[in-house]
Every structure is written in C-alpha cells, then in structure tokens.
Amino acid sequence: MPSEIITKDDLEAFRRSLINDIQDLLSNNKPDSKEWLRCADVRKFLKVSTGTVQNLRISGKLKSKKIGGMHFYRLADIENMLNDKLQKI
Template sequence: MAIEIITKDDLEAFRKTLLLDIRLLLSEKQQDNKEWLRCADVRKMLKISTGTVQNLRISGKLKSQKVGGIHFYKLADVQNMLGGKIH
C-alpha cells in the first residue's frame, strides 16, 4: 500500500481551486436568477447616469414596474437596449 503525503502547499492549492469553483457557481446562479434589475444595475450595464435611466423611463424607451417606490426594469429590456443606441 502506497503512502501519500499531503503538504501545506497541496492544501493551499486545493483551497484556492475550491474557492474559485465556489465563486464561479455563485456568480452564475446570481446572474441566472436576476430577471428584474434596479436602477443601479441598469446604470452599470448601460454605462449611463441615473438621470438618463429616468429619461429613458419617462420617454417610454425603457419600461419599468414600480414596487414600493422603487422602479424595477426587466433584464431582457435592458439587454435589448444594449443592442441599439441610447439617446
């Protein structure tokens, strides 16, 4: 029977690999479950200001649903805006 010795370096490499795998799984899950976005998410995706998000909403170019005073935007609508120009 062969004896294998695990070193601290082996454990550290395993830890790093495991953490990376967990991060990837969590980020995929968060992205998949996000059907509705808040203003901050829309701003980051489209690289625009809060005022521009408001103008898009007021002009009807970006529809929203208001829940408890907070506007939520459909992810699909925001992704459609990424394909076109924003003015």
C-alpha cells in the same frame, strides 16, 4: 504610398463584425443573470447616470415596474433596447 479602396461590402462586413463583437461583450457583462434589476444595476450595466435611466424610462424606451416607490427593470427589456439601437446603426 499605396492606397486601398473600401467597398460597400467591406463596410457591411465590418458592421456585422462590430455588432457581433458588441453583442458578445454585452452577453459577458450581464449582471448575475437576474431577471429584474434596480436602477443602480441598470446604471452599472449601461454605464450611464441615474438621470439617463430616468430619461429612458420617461421617454418609453425602457419599461419599468414600480413597487413600493422603487423602479425595477427587466433585463430582457434592456437587451431588446440595445439590440434595437444596434439594428439602427
């Protein structure tokens, strides 16, 4: 059975391709292009629980504005957080 050798360049090309694919998926999954999102919108967008959104907010990874007891999140801040995570991969 023949074997193939994978080089660092191959892995780097795969990583770039994967990041581009993820960014394409995220850009197609934007919730109605709103600038500000409520917690429920953020949960649907990130596919996480309410507690996870709260933990992201408390840890400072995701900024929010509190208006009348409700937290609102900027879509740009969410995208920046995701891009930062992708760059660390």
